[in-house]
Amino acid sequence: MSDVQDYNSSLSDAAQSRKFETFSYLPPLSAESARAQIQYIVDKGWNPGIEHTEPENAISNYWYMWKLPMFGETDVDAIMAEIEACHKAHPENHVRLLGFDNFAQSAGAAMVVHRGKSV
Template sequence: MSDMQDYASSLSDVKSRKFETFSYLPEMDKEQIRKQVEYIVSKGWNPAVEHTEPENAFGHYWYMWKLPMFGETNVDTVLDEAEACHKAHPNNHVRLVGYDNYAQSKGAEMVVFRGKPV
């Protein structure tokens, strides 16, 4: 039986904070992010992009980048919007969300760009 691994994360250390499921895994490369977007689109979920300052990631709502991309099926369009948000707000965390209309909740959510704490 393997030992449980402890992640050094604290509220006072912005860089150590964990966000959503994927943040406990090694950082995803562009191809792995693309696969996640393909999954979101294949499920019929509506993609959206959100961002926030690293110090506000836990206690505040995230800002929505434009409106959710209702009915968007082009993976490149979704990735381009995430990249545009990151370029406009380079110091912010940027996350990709897949809204599930049927369950009326988020079906997927992952940080795709980590901001630099000020």
């Protein structure tokens, strides 16, 4: 069996040490990577939703919803524009993208697309 890497986490460094959502163990998503993930959500027929929260509250189940989910939206540029608008309005917060699956009635995808700064 291979060695398992230790994961350092701390309450004092919530922005850098907390891990959450699908890609949080990887480097931050580039614009191209985010676009590819949005395209995947659209291709699956899922409804994109955008949420944000302060880094110290990211471990909580409750994030603030940015507007309503974008029901039926298939334009990747429109979705990216809303993500950027949320990030601009809340530059210190984490911003995540969700893909809501109508049929399973759950989130089929969830990923942080902008990481906030620790306080």
